Structures are given as C-alpha cells and as structure tokens.
Amino acid sequence: MSEPLAERIRPKNLEEYLSQDHLVGDKGSLTRQIKKGIIPSLILWGPPGVGKTTLATIIANESNRPFYTLSAISSGVKDVREVIEKAKNSGGLFTTKNPILFIDEIHRFSKSQQDSLLGAVEKGWVTLVGATTENPSFEVIPALLSRCQVYVLNPFGKKELNQLLIRALETDQQLQKRSIELKETEALLQLSGGDARKLLNIFELVVNNQESQSTITITNDLVTGLVQQNVVRYDKTGEQHYDIISAFIKSIRGSDPNAAVYWLARMIEGGEDVKFIARRLIILASEDIGNANPTALVIANNTFQAVTTIGYPEARIILSQCVIYLATSPKSNASYLAINKAQQLVKQTGDLSIPLYLRNAPTTLMKELGYGQDYKYAHDYEGGFIHQEFMPDEIQNTKLYEPKNNQRENSLRVFLKKLWGSKYNY
Incomplete structure (x- = not known):
C-alpha cells in the first residue's frame, strides 16, 4: 500500500522546510542552535499540520543525533522508561550528542507519564522534543515545562499552502505520472484550514477519484463535491477540532x-x-458576557472544577447546564474591548510617569521625595468616594470602558455618571 502524499513529500532538511521563518529561517532562533549543535529540550506548540513532527525529525538529522519517538496516544510509563533506557545506552551523558526523544501529542500524557520524563531530562540522558496542539501552560506539568523552551509554530498561509501543492506536483513520482492542472485552489486551501497534511490528503483524494481521466483539472467545484461525499468525523487531534470549537x-x-x-x-x-x-467556557463567560451577568464567570469556573473532578460520562450534564446558562445570558464584550483599548494605549504612549501621589512610599526617602503625598483615601470621605485623577497626566479623561446596553451595565453607567459627572458621561 502506497504511503500518503504527505509522507512521500515530507521535508528531510531545513532547506526543504516551508514556513516558520521565525524559527528555522536564516536568522531563526532554532536555526542558530541547530548549527551550533546545542539543542535544548523544547516543546513545539501549534495547530495540526504545521510541521511539528517534521521539524523534530529534521532537528535530529541536522544535529546528527539518535532519534526516538513515542506517541502519547499509545504509550504508557513503561514505554517511556524503556525508550529512556535505550537512549541512555546509545548517547553520551551530558554530551552535545545526547539522543532526541520526540513525544507526539505530549498534552495527552498523564501527570505520572510526564513525571517519568523528568529525571532523564534533568540528567541529560535525552533532549526532549514534545509536540502539542494545546497550550502547554495548561497541559504540561510545571516541573517539565520549566525545563523546556516553548516554540510556537504558526498556521500555513495561502502562499505556503500553494507552494506545497506545487512542490507535490513537481517532486512526487506518483503525481508526475498523471497530467494534473491546478486551475483553482481556493476550495483546497479553505478546506485545509491551514493544515498542510489535511491539504495534501484532500488533494490526493481528488486526484485518486479521477483515475479514469487522462488529464485532471483541479477546480473548486470538483474539490467541494468530492469532499462533501467524504465527510471526515470530528477528530480532537486536528481536522475539525478548531472549526467545531469555533461554531460552539x-x-x-x-x-x-x-x-x-x-x-x-x-x-x-x-x-x-x-x-x-470547560476552559473555553470560562474565557467566553468573561469575553462575551462580562458584567452583563458577572455570575456567568462564577458558573463557568465552577463548571471547570466540577467536570475536572467528575469526568465523563456525567460531565456532559454539567457542561450542558453551563452551556445553556451562558447561551441564554445577556451579552457584553465591554471588558474585552476595554483591555484591548488599554493595551493599545500603552503601546502608543509607552511608560508614562505615575503621579507622585499614587506611588507607594515604603521608605523615609520616598516620603521625603513626595511619594504618596496628597493622595486622598476614598474611605475617609462621604460615600467612600472623592474626586481625584488616577491616570497619568498625559492621558487624563481617556475612556476605555464603555458599558453596553443591558440591564446590569446600564446600572453601572448610571452609577459612574453619578460619581464622576461628565468624565463618565457616555
């Protein structure tokens, strides 16, 4: 049985590797380390089909190191220990040629499995290269994460995906036996979602379904029609993963x-x-509901704690309750917009001076320099409020938070206007 197209044209060196210039371009951070032969333990984080496995293999080849690989889907602690033992015997202790241990989908490793890697990484028996589609801050234990450099791989853009199709036509021996014209590629690129492996799989599917044709002309209609007949089931490791969470x-x-x-x-x-x-629900509760219903964040956070404790299958009921609550809650993205505006303002204005009366004064010298002087302690005044400016002088009266039109935030608008008058006159 023939290898899939994605395997047949997999890059074998840095010169063939497409995209990720920030890592493996002429001035890329990984390029410099590979050339020096000093490879740290690292985690490659990015969406499916951006070349994480390929890059790990190339790193091993370019640095001339033994290469061992494990899949977190099928490997247990015993498998990890066996591979580490082999690596110890094949590489030198604390040398620049210690073996590379590549673990695909490292986010699926349990805590005990990840713990079993610590000793080997600490003692230099292996250089760990992990690949993950999930945020390693959430999925990799802190002790292991602290011993690894995290490199982010970006999705392929239109340019890189088209280059990949052309490379396939020019270099793959099986495709070269056919007369293939890439008349339209928009459907291929759209359906791939930036996943190079998925792009090549769809492309090969289309070509193989035209065996009776002497000349194959790739059009958007041809691609769309065939893919609709071959719907791929949801796969949490990739494929529809990002599309379905987006629709959700x-x-x-x-x-x-x-x-x-x-x-x-x-x-x-x-x-x-x-x-x-559950994590996505926590983010949504703040980003899309916010102060229109502050309880939403409490519900979402409690849901995360509950489903983490309960697990499947009962967790589905808790998730359903939370999802329905959030969907039927009033919506506001005012907090999300406010922090975006604030960050943009900081980028534009830089490190503006903090007014002296707002500064902390823990030492006598600071007090003599005027730190904290003239600060008005709000609780000393009627209603626990007194007019004073809290922004740097250069951006006084800048509006960042603008309440949305919902019951809760309308009351906040009235409250702020009552306190501040025209300063918060929305």
Missing part, C-alpha cells in the same frame, strides 16, 4: 442554546478533552 463558541455568543448544545454533543461524541471545553 459562536453559537453561545449568538444566544442559541440549541446550536450550542448540538456542537457540544459533537465534541463529546468525538472524545474531546472535557477540560478543553
């Missing part, structure tokens, strides 16, 4: 509990990580 979040944001629960069911049936779903 947008359904809650759009206040449609029916759609939200449907997409939730799709993820549950696909075996999605319960903590991944």
Whole structure:
C-alpha cells in the first residue's frame, strides 16, 4: 500500500522546510542552535499540520543525533522508561550528542507519564522534543515545562499552502505520472484550514477519484463535491477540532442554546478533552458576557472544577447546564474591548510617569521625595468616594470602558455618571 502524499513529500532538511521563518529561517532562533549543535529540550506548540513532527525529525538529522519517538496516544510509563533506557545506552551523558526523544501529542500524557520524563531530562540522558496542539501552560506539568523552551509554530498561509501543492506536483513520482492542472485552489486551501497534511490528503483524494481521466483539472467545484461525499468525523487531534470549537463558541455568543448544545454533543461524541471545553467556557463567560451577568464567570469556573473532578460520562450534564446558562445570558464584550483599548494605549504612549501621589512610599526617602503625598483615601470621605485623577497626566479623561446596553451595565453607567459627572458621561 502506497504511503500518503504527505509522507512521500515530507521535508528531510531545513532547506526543504516551508514556513516558520521565525524559527528555522536564516536568522531563526532554532536555526542558530541547530548549527551550533546545542539543542535544548523544547516543546513545539501549534495547530495540526504545521510541521511539528517534521521539524523534530529534521532537528535530529541536522544535529546528527539518535532519534526516538513515542506517541502519547499509545504509550504508557513503561514505554517511556524503556525508550529512556535505550537512549541512555546509545548517547553520551551530558554530551552535545545526547539522543532526541520526540513525544507526539505530549498534552495527552498523564501527570505520572510526564513525571517519568523528568529525571532523564534533568540528567541529560535525552533532549526532549514534545509536540502539542494545546497550550502547554495548561497541559504540561510545571516541573517539565520549566525545563523546556516553548516554540510556537504558526498556521500555513495561502502562499505556503500553494507552494506545497506545487512542490507535490513537481517532486512526487506518483503525481508526475498523471497530467494534473491546478486551475483553482481556493476550495483546497479553505478546506485545509491551514493544515498542510489535511491539504495534501484532500488533494490526493481528488486526484485518486479521477483515475479514469487522462488529464485532471483541479477546480473548486470538483474539490467541494468530492469532499462533501467524504465527510471526515470530528477528530480532537486536528481536522475539525478548531472549526467545531469555533461554531460552539459562536453559537453561545449568538444566544442559541440549541446550536450550542448540538456542537457540544459533537465534541463529546468525538472524545474531546472535557477540560478543553470547560476552559473555553470560562474565557467566553468573561469575553462575551462580562458584567452583563458577572455570575456567568462564577458558573463557568465552577463548571471547570466540577467536570475536572467528575469526568465523563456525567460531565456532559454539567457542561450542558453551563452551556445553556451562558447561551441564554445577556451579552457584553465591554471588558474585552476595554483591555484591548488599554493595551493599545500603552503601546502608543509607552511608560508614562505615575503621579507622585499614587506611588507607594515604603521608605523615609520616598516620603521625603513626595511619594504618596496628597493622595486622598476614598474611605475617609462621604460615600467612600472623592474626586481625584488616577491616570497619568498625559492621558487624563481617556475612556476605555464603555458599558453596553443591558440591564446590569446600564446600572453601572448610571452609577459612574453619578460619581464622576461628565468624565463618565457616555
């Protein structure tokens, strides 16, 4: 049986590797380390199909090191220990040629599995290279994460994906036996979602379904029609992972509990990580609901704690309750917009001087320099409020938070206007 196209044209060196110039370009951080032969333990974080496994293999080849690989899906603690033992015997202790141990989908390793790696990484028996589609801050234990450099791989853009298709046509021996014209590629690129492996799989599917044609002309209609007949089931390791979580979040944001629960069911049936779903609900509760209903964040956080403790299958009920609550809650992105504006303001204005009366004065010298002088302690005044300026002089009266039109934030608008008058006159 023939290898898939993605395997047949997998890059074998840095010169063939597409994209990720910030890591492996001429001035990339990894390029410099590879050339020096000093490779730290690292974690490659990025969406599916951006070349994490390929890059790990190239690092091993370019640095001339033994290469061992494990998949977190099928490997247990025993497998980890066996591979580490082999690596110890094949590499030198504390040398620049110690073996590379590549662990695909390291976020799926349990705490005990990750703990079993610590000693080997600390003692220099192996250089760990982990690949993950999930935020390593959440999925990798702190002790292991602190011993690794984290490198972010970006999704492929239109330019890189088109280059990949052309490379496949020019270098793959099986495709060269056919007469293939890339007339239109928009459908291929759209369906790939930036996943190079998925792009090549779809491309090969289309080509193989035209065996009777002497000349194959790739058009958007041809691609769309074939893919609709070969719908791929939800896969939490990639494929529809990002599309379904996007539809899920947008359904809650759009206040449609029916759609939200449907997409939730799709993820549950696909075996999605319960903590991944719950974390997204916490973010949404603040980003899309915020102070329109502050209880939403409490509910979402409690949901995360509950489903982490309970697990499947009962966690589905707790998730459903939370999803319906969030979907039927009033919405506001005012907090999200406020912090975006504030960060942009900081980038534009830099480190503005903090007014002296707002500064901390823990020492006698600081007090003599005027730190903290003329500060008005709000609780000393009627109603626990007194007019004073809290912004740097250069940006006084700048509005960052603007309440949305909902019951809760309308009351906040009235409250702020009562306190500040025209300063908060929305």
